[in-house]
Amino acid sequence: MWGRRRKHRPKEYFIFGTIQEEDRVIRINPSLDQPFVPLWFLRYVLYHEMLHSVVPDETVSGGRRRVHTEEFNRRERDFPSYCRARRWEEENLARFLR
Numbered sequence: 001m002w003g004r005r006r007k008h009r010p011k012e013y014f015i016f017g018t019i020q021e022e023d024r025v026i027r028i029n030p031s032l033d034q035p036f037v038p039l040w041f042l043r044y045v046l047y048h049e050m051l052h053s054v055v056p057d058e059t060v061s062g063g064r065r066r067v068h069t070e071e072f073n074r075r076e077r078d079f080p081s082y083c084r085a086r087r088w089e090e091e092n093l094a095r096f097l098r
């Protein structure tokens with residue numbers, strides 16, 4: 001589902017989507033609901049979040065949890081438009097940060 005619009009959002013980073021652990025509800029940032037955002041990019045965001053529900057977190061030194069593990073990154077690259085999506089993200093990030 002689309003996430004709620006937030007009044008206060010961080011200016012230095014942008015969260016495309018989240019997944020809730022308990023019920024696996026994926027929320028997509030409503031700022032992505034714009035005509036210039038390609039459908040294949042939304043699919044990539046969904047794929048990324050779904051991957052979080054199947055690839056376990058790792059605990060790294062200091063007891064911190066790491067969610068984007070090597071295994072995660074490896075499986076993320078299996079997404080057919082992965083490179084295209086990452087490039088699009090890089091090129092368009094500034095449009096979401098204002």
Ligand SMILES: [Zn+2]
Pocket residue numbers: 048052067068
């Ligand atoms: Zn993630």
